[in-house]
Amino acid sequence: MPQTLLSAASSPREAREQIRSGQWASHTSGIAAGFAQTNLIILPAEAASEFLQFCQANPKACPLLDVTAVGSPAPTGLGENIDLRHDLPAYHIYRHGVLEETRADIAALWQDDFVAFSIGCSFSFEEALLNEGVEVRHARLKRNVPMYRTNIPLISAGRFYGNLVVSLRPMSAAHAIRAIQITTDMPRVHGAPVHLGDPALIGISDINTPDFGDAPTLETGDLPVFWACGVTPQLALENVRLPLAIAHSPGHMLITDIPNHRLKYG
Amino acid sequence: MPQTLLSAASSPREAREQIRSGQWASHTSGIAAGFAQTNLIILPAEAASEFLQFCQANPKACPLLDVTAVGSPAPTGLGENIDLRHDLPAYHIYRHGVLEETRADIAALWQDDFVAFSIGCSFSFEEALLNEGVEVRHARLKRNVPMYRTNIPLISAGRFYGNLVVSLRPMSAAHAIRAIQITTDMPRVHGAPVHLGDPALIGISDINTPDFGDAPTLETGDLPVFWACGVTPQLALENVRLPLAIAHSPGHMLITDIPNHRLKYG
Numbered sequence: 001m002p003q004t005l006l007s008a009a010s011s012p013r014e015a016r017e018q019i020r021s022g023q024w025a026s027h028t029s030g031i032a033a034g035f036a037q038t039n040l041i042i043l044p045a046e047a048a049s050e051f052l053q054f055c056q057a058n059p060k061a062c063p064l065l066d067v068t069a070v071g072s073p074a075p076t077g078l079g080e081n082i083d084l085r086h087d088l089p090a091y092h093i094y095r096h097g098v099l100e101e102t103r104a105d106i107a108a109l110w111q112d113d114f115v116a117f118s119i120g121c122s123f124s125f126e127e128a129l130l131n132e133g134v135e136v137r138h139a140r141l142k143r144n145v146p147m148y149r150t151n152i153p154l155i156s157a158g159r160f161y162g163n164l165v166v167s168l169r170p171m172s173a174a175h176a177i178r179a180i181q182i183t184t185d186m187p188r189v190h191g192a193p194v195h196l197g198d199p200a201l202i203g204i205s206d207i208n209t210p211d212f213g214d215a216p217t218l219e220t221g222d223l224p225v226f227w228a229c230g231v232t233p234q235l236a237l238e239n240v241r242l243p244l245a246i247a248h249s250p251g252h253m254l255i256t257d258i259p260n261h262r263l264k265y266g
Numbered sequence: 267m268p269q270t271l272l273s274a275a276s277s278p279r280e281a282r283e284q285i286r287s288g289q290w291a292s293h294t295s296g297i298a299a300g301f302a303q304t305n306l307i308i309l310p311a312e313a314a315s316e317f318l319q320f321c322q323a324n325p326k327a328c329p330l331l332d333v334t335a336v337g338s339p340a341p342t343g344l345g346e347n348i349d350l351r352h353d354l355p356a357y358h359i360y361r362h363g364v365l366e367e368t369r370a371d372i373a374a375l376w377q378d379d380f381v382a383f384s385i386g387c388s389f390s391f392e393e394a395l396l397n398e399g400v401e402v403r404h405a406r407l408k409r410n411v412p413m414y415r416t417n418i419p420l421i422s423a424g425r426f427y428g429n430l431v432v433s434l435r436p437m438s439a440a441h442a443i444r445a446i447q448i449t450t451d452m453p454r455v456h457g458a459p460v461h462l463g464d465p466a467l468i469g470i471s472d473i474n475t476p477d478f479g480d481a482p483t484l485e486t487g488d489l490p491v492f493w494a495c496g497v498t499p500q501l502a503l504e505n506v507r508l509p510l511a512i513a514h515s516p517g518h519m520l521i522t523d524i525p526n527h528r529l530k531y532g
Contacts, residue, residue, distance in 0.1 A: 173461045173462050173463050173464075173467065174460075174461070176462065176463075177446055177458055177459055177460075177461075177462065180443055180446045180447065181446065181447075181450050181458065184447050184450075192443055192447065193443055194440075194443075195439045195440070195443075196439050196442065196443065196462075196463075196489070197439050197442075197462075197463060197489045198439075198487070198489075201439065201487055221464070221467055223462070223463045223464075
């Protein structure tokens with residue numbers, strides 16, 4: 001089999017086909033530019049309505065783009081011929097609230113009571129920022145975005161509770177103002193920032209040691225700008241201790257057929 | 267003559283009548299709530315097209331709401347029966363670029379070559395902030411807004427040049443994000459902030475000693491948020507050294523018939 005290479009120019013369908021067949025196992029940042037990628041949470045139906053309420057109550061962290069029918073691996077709102085059992089490069093497998101393993105395919109684990117939730121991803125607004133000349137530092141430096149647990153409580157729903165996780169993008173004040181304007185118009189992919197300025201005010205004691213992702217690269221004059229992060233629901237999931245639940249591995253997203261511009265107002 | 271008392275409940279026409287007759291000589295903050303107030307610059311016609319270009323080139327500092335016909339004291343775009351020779355409580359008189367005196371009426375100084383420029387005022391967006399629960403510290407404490415010269419150069423036009431003057435509103439990060447969203451939709455009254463965070467980055471060495479207005483009252487967790495300020499054109503006016511030019515005295519504005527909500531998009 002020839003070596004395959006996905007790129008910004010790949011179509012979403014081509015990207016999913018190579019991922020499904022196991023030819024692409026890496027992260028999806030920068031693949032199929034212009035199309036939305038999504039976070040994934042898969043739960044048994046008995047917990048689905050609670051999680052749905054949790055997402056509705058916390059839309060900045062969990063902006064829902066699709067919910068599947070019970071037992072169906074097809075997120076019909078996100079594109080044609082998508083199969084959530086195969087079409088992400090890597091999955092996190094949680095058993096009793098513990099992340100036990102990472103798999104490249106979850107067909108062997110699929111249950112006919114599973115419901116899959118697809119949640120908007122900051123990759124969409126990062127593209128919008130870059131298109132308007134706003135710096136996205138970690139992307140420029142080919143690093144993962146820094147993510148932090150905060151002391152900002154989420155609204156609980158049934159067994160789901162926890163604190164918000166945020167992602168950090170340091171930038172100049174002028175870029176921060178522009179970034180707030182741009183992301184305000186994209187509520188389905190986390191929307192406007194939740195905080196900016198002093199990290200200690202939201203419970204982040206050391207900005208140089210994120211809880212997830214890579215350490216930030218800070219420059220003189222930077223203003224730290226924090227957005228609600230799609231990792232948030234995985235932490236809430238840990239709290240519920242379901243026998244089996246599945247999420248995407250961070251950075252290894254579903255590539256949808258939805259153009260990013262469709263996630264903007266107007 | 268009975269003591270008169272203007273208030274938030276006064277109509278713009280009632281307010282202008284009392285100001286015109288000399289019954290009200292104080293500042294106009296809080297008078298005729300819901301209606302836009304404007305900054306004023308009056309120049310001889312020979313400098314008018316240069317100043318118009320200056321405003322067009324620097325719309326955040328100088329958002330033009332009305333320009334009168336040569337020799338006319340009536341800003342017809344702002345309401346009925348307005349006479350700019352009498353209808354502001356206090357005027358700054360500049361001779362050869364120097365602020366020489368403050369007057370309550372400028373009828374005796376009016377020239378048939380005068381052109382009057384009415385410029386949007388932050389009072390309009392402060393009302394929008396308050397309506398959405400965003401703190402406006404100086405208003406709550408009945409103080410004047412702190413204003414600062416910056417090192418941010420304006421785009422020059424003819425003889426008009428200078429640096430931007432900004433007003434400061436300290437608030438929490440969450441309020442700052444909301445304030446950016448609200449004022450982004452009000453470009454005719456200075457629009458979105460021009461800076462937030464470290465004052466030194468825009469040339470402000472001591473935030474506690476503003477160049478105009480009252481000192482700020484800072485609280486723990488405050489983020490300083492800076493907007494372009496309507497005092498900016500008065501400083502540019504000083505640089506041109508015209509034989510005679512007139513402006514409003516800060517805080518002593520024209521009360522127009524324009525509802526503030528008409529200065530919002532959409």
